[in-house]
Amino acid sequence: MEPLIRHNGLVAVLDRVNVDTDQIIPKQFLKRIERSGFGQFLFYDWRYLPDGSLNPDFELNQPRFQGATILLTRDNFGCGSSREHAAWALLDYGFRVILAPSFADIFHNNCYKNGILPIVLPAADIDTLFERARQEGYRLTVDLEQQVITDDAGLTIPFQIDPYRRQLLMEGLDDIGVTLKHEAAIAAYEERRKSFPHAAEFAG
Amino acid sequence: MACRGTCRFGADMERTYGADILSQKDEVRTVTQQSPKTLFDKIWESHVVVAEEGKPSLLYIDLHLIHEVTSPQAFEGLRLAGRRVRRPDLTFATMDHNVPTDNPFDVRDPIAKKQIETLIQNCREFGIPLADLESPDQGIVHVIGPELGLTLPGKTIVCGDSHTSTHGAFGALAFGIGTSEVEHVLATQCLWQARPKTMKVEIYGERHPGITAKDIILGVIAKYGVGFGTGYVIEFAGPVVRDMSMEERMTVCNMTIEAGARAGLVQPDEKTFAYLRGRRFAPKGEAFDRAVEAWKQLATDEGAVYDKVLTFDVSSLVPQVTWGTNPGMCVGIHDVVPDPDSFPTEVERKAARQALAYMGLTPGMKITDIKIQHVFIGSCTNARIEDLRAAARVAKGRKVAPGVRAIVVPGSKHVKAQAEKEGLDKVFIEAGFEWRDPGCSMCLAMNPDFVPPGERCASTSNRNFEGRQGRGARTHLVSPAMAAAAAIAGRFVDVRELLDGKVALPEGGDSLGAAHSA
Numbered sequence: 030m031e032p033l034i035r036h037n038g039l040v041a042v043l044d045r046v047n048v049d050t051d052q053i054i055p056k057q058f059l060k061r062i063e064r065s066g067f068g069q070f071l072f073y074d075w076r077y078l079p080d081g082s083l084n085p086d087f088e089l090n091q092p093r094f095q096g097a098t099i100l101l102t103r104d105n106f107g108c109g110s111s112r113e114h115a116a117w118a119l120l121d122y123g124f125r126v127i128l129a130p131s132f133a134d135i136f137h138n139n140c141y142k143n144g145i146l147p148i149v150l151p152a153a154d155i156d157t158l159f160e161r162a163r164q165e166g167y168r169l170t171v172d173l174e175q176q177v178i179t180d181d182a183g184l185t186i187p188f189q190i191d192p193y194r195r196q197l198l199m200e201g202l203d204d205i206g207v208t209l210k211h212e213a214a215i216a217a218y219e220e221r222r223k224s225f226p227h228a229a230e231f232a233g
Numbered sequence: 234m235a236c237r238g239t240c241r242f243g244a245d246m247e248r249t250y251g252a253d254i255l256s257q258k259d260e261v262r263t264v265t266q267q268s269p270k271t272l273f274d275k276i277w278e279s280h281v282v283v284a285e286e287g288k289p290s291l292l293y294i295d296l297h298l299i300h301e302v303t304s305p306q307a308f309e310g311l312r313l314a315g316r317r318v319r320r321p322d323l324t325f326a327t328m329d330h331n332v333p334t335d336n337p338f339d340v341r342d343p344i345a346k347k348q349i350e351t352l353i354q355n356c357r358e359f360g361i362p363l364a365d366l367e368s369p370d371q372g373i374v375h376v377i378g379p380e381l382g383l384t385l386p387g388k389t390i391v392c393g394d395s396h397t398s399t400h401g402a403f404g405a406l407a408f409g410i411g412t413s414e415v416e417h418v419l420a421t422q423c424l425w426q427a428r429p430k431t432m433k434v435e436i437y438g439e440r441h442p443g444i445t446a447k448d449i450i451l452g453v454i455a456k457y458g459v460g461f462g463t464g465y466v467i468e469f470a471g472p473v474v475r476d477m478s479m480e481e482r483m484t485v486c487n488m489t490i491e492a493g494a495r496a497g498l499v500q501p502d503e504k505t506f507a508y509l510r511g512r513r514f515a516p517k518g519e520a521f522d523r524a525v526e527a528w529k530q531l532a533t534d535e536g537a538v539y540d541k542v543l544t545f546d547v548s549s550l551v552p553q554v555t556w557g558t559n560p561g562m563c564v565g566i567h568d569v570v571p572d573p574d575s576f577p578t579e580v581e582r583k584a585a586r587q588a589l590a591y592m593g594l595t596p597g598m599k600i601t602d603i604k605i606q607h608v609f610i611g612s613c614t615n616a617r618i619e620d621l622r623a624a625a626r627v628a629k630g631r632k633v634a635p636g637v638r639a640i641v642v643p644g645s646k647h648v649k650a651q652a653e654k655e656g657l658d659k660v661f662i663e664a665g666f667e668w669r670d671p672g673c674s675m676c677l678a679m680n681p682d683f684v685p686p687g688e689r690c691a692s693t694s695n696r697n698f699e700g701r702q703g704r705g706a707r708t709h710l711v712s713p714a715m716a717a718a719a720a721i722a723g724r725f726v727d728v729r730e731l732l733d734g735k736v737a738l739p740e741g742g743d744s745l746g747a748a749h750s751a
C-alpha cells in the first residue's frame with residue numbers, strides 16, 4: 030500500500046447524496062479475480078452512454094476534472110454493497126482522497142485498506158468547498174500529518190481521523206502483518222475460550 | 234465421520250461447527266457487580282482479543298462465510314504473502330452470486346465460471362468446507378447459514394457481503410466486510426474494529442393482517458432515512474419484534490444495512506432456540522440445552538443505556554412500495570408518487586428529481602397505476618419458505634397477467650425441496666411463474682437473470698439502486714405477497730384487497746373467480 034502523508038491534487042465534484050457502490054462499480058465488473066484494472070469501469074453506467082460513448086453530462090467527464098485525485102461529494106457516500114471493488118476502482122482511476130459529510134461504514138473501511146483517505150467534514154465545510162470548487166482547476170492540499178486541508182487562497186480546514194488508521198496510512202502498513210504480531214494473544218484467546226462455559230461467557 | 238455429500242473436501246462436517254467455543258464444562262463464573270449491558274455490549278466484550286487505548290479493538294470472529302465474488306482477491310493475497318487460513322474449521326463457503334438459476338451447471342459466462350472454479354480451487358487448497366453446486370446445502374449464503382445451524386446466538390459472524398446483517402436475527406453480531414478484511418479474517422480469524430455506537434429501534438403497535446416484516450423494515454427506513462443507522466449497531470426490540478417468526482426477524486435484520494447500520498440484532502428467545510434445535514451444525518443433546526442456558530443470558534440488561542433510541546408504530550402501516558432509487562424512497566400502496574418539490578432540502582429535492590427521471594414516474598401518479606413487466610420473488614431478504622408460502626397463497630388459482638414475466642428463486646436447495654414437498658412449485662407453475670434453482674439471481678443480476686432497460690420490476694429484494702437489476706432497470710421493492718399480487722394484476726395492488734376479490738384483474742387473471750379468491 031502506498032503511504033499517504035501529504036497530498037496535493039485537483040478536486041472533482043460529484044454533487045449527489047447516497048452514491049451507492051452499485052453506481053461506483055456496477056456488478057458486471059465484479060467478476061474479475063484480480064484487484065487491479067477497475068478504474069476503467071468506475072461509475073460505468075453514469076460515465077458512459079448505452080452505446081459505449083462518454084456521457085457528456087456526467088460530472089467527472091468534464092474536461093476540467095480530468096486528472097483529479099480528490100473527490101468532493103455529499104452524504105452517505107459508498108452506501109450499499111460491501112464490494113471493495115468500489116475502492117479499487119476509485120484508486121485505480123486516480124483518487125487518493127474523498128471528502129464528504131458522511132460515508133457508509135463498510136466503504137469507509139475499504140478505503141483505508143487501500144490507501145485512500147476518506148475525510149468526514151462538517152456539512153458547512155463541504156458547502157464551502159463545493160462553492161470554491163466551481164473555480165476551474167481548483168486544487169487542495171491534504172496534510173495527513175498536520176490533519177489539515179488547505180487551498181491556495183488561504184482556506185484552512187482541520188479534520189479529525191482515527192489516530193491508528195492515520196498511522197497505518199502514513200506508513201502504508203499492511204494490516205495483517207500488524208495483527209500477526211498479536212499471534213500470542215490470539216492463541217491465548219482461543220485457548221481461553223475452550224474452557225469458557227458458554228453460560229458464563231455472556232453472563233456479565 | 235465422512236462428509237455425506239454435503240461438502241467436497243476433507244473437513245468433518247458432522248461435528249458441531251465451532252464447537253470449541255461452546256460450553257464444554259458446567260462451570261459458572263460468578264457474576265460480579267457490573268453496569269447493565271446491552272446485548273451488543275455482551276457479544277462485543279466477550280470477543281475482544283486485544284484492546285489498546287485509542288485504537289480499534291482486535292475482535293475474534295467465530296464464523297466466516299465466504300462466496301465466489303468477494304473472496305478471490307483475498308485468497309490471492311494470502312498466496313502472495315505465503316500465509317495460511319488460520320481456522321478453516323470456522324470458515325464455510327458456498328456459491329450464490331453468479332449461479333444461473335435455470336441450470337446452475339451451465340455457467341455460460343466465462344468470467345463467472347472462472348470465479349466459481351476459483352472458489353472451488355481455493356477451498357480445496359486451504360481446506361475450507363464448501364457447499365458447491367452439487368451439494369444439497371447450496372444456496373444464498375445468508376439463507377444457508379441459519380438453516381444449517383452455522384449461525385448461532387452470541388457468535389461474531391462476518392462475510393464479504395453487506396447483507397451479513399441478516400444473521401443478527403439470532404442474536405449474533407454479524408456484519409459485512411470488504412475483501413481486504415476477508416483476507417485479514419482468513420489469515421488471523423480476527424478483525425480490527427472500532428466499537429460502534431448502539432441504537433435500539435423499538436417496534437410496537439397493532440400489526441394488521443397482511444403487513445409483513447418487509448413492510449415494517451421499509452416503513453422504518455422510509456421514516457428515518459437510508460443513513461440513520463450509520464455508525465450504529467441496531468437492536469430491534471418491542472412487542473412486534475417479539476411476535477415475529479425467525480424468518481421475519483431475518484428480513485428485518487437483512488435490511489439493517491439499507492439504513493446504514495452494519496449489524497442488526499434481535500435478542501434470542503424460545504423461538505430462536507426452537508428454530509435451531511436439530512440443525513446440522515448446532516450443538517446436540519445436552520450440549521444444546523447448555524447452550525440454550527447460555528444464550529438466555531444474551532439479553533439487554535434492565536437499565537442498560539443505548540446511544541440512541543427510536544420508535545416505530547406499525548398500527549397505521551399499509552403494504553409498502555418503493556418509488557425511487559434507494560430503499561428509503563418508499564410509500565404506502567394507496568399513496569401517490571411524491572413531488573420532489575415537497576422535500577425540505579435542495580439536496581433531497583435534487584435526489585428525488587433524479588430518481589423520478591430514472592424511474593420514469595411523474596409526481597402525483599398513483600402507485601396502483603404503476604404497471605410492471607417483471608416480478609422477482611427471491612434474494613437473501615425474502616426467499617425463505619415462509620416468503621414462498623405467502624407468495625403462493627396469492628398465486629394459488631390465479632394467473633400471472635399477460636405481458637408479465639415472473640420468476641421465483643428459492644433461497645437455498647433446502648428451501649426449494651421444502652417448497653416442492655408442500656406443492657408450492659406446482660402452485661407457482663400453474664399460475665405462470667417460473668420456478669428456478671437457488672441463487673442471488675435478479676437481486677443484483679450478476680447471473681443471467683436481469684431486467685431489460687426501461688422495464689419495471691416488482692422485486693422482493695433489498696436494493697432499488699439505479700442499474701441494480703440491470704442497466705436502466707426500474708426496481709420497486711415490495712414484500713413477497715405484494716410481488717405475487719403485482720404479478721397477477723400486472724400493476725401494484727393492495728394484496729389484501731386482491732385476496733378479498735376487490736381488485737379487477739386482467740382477462741383470465743383469476744381462474745377461481747373473485748368469490749373464491751380469499
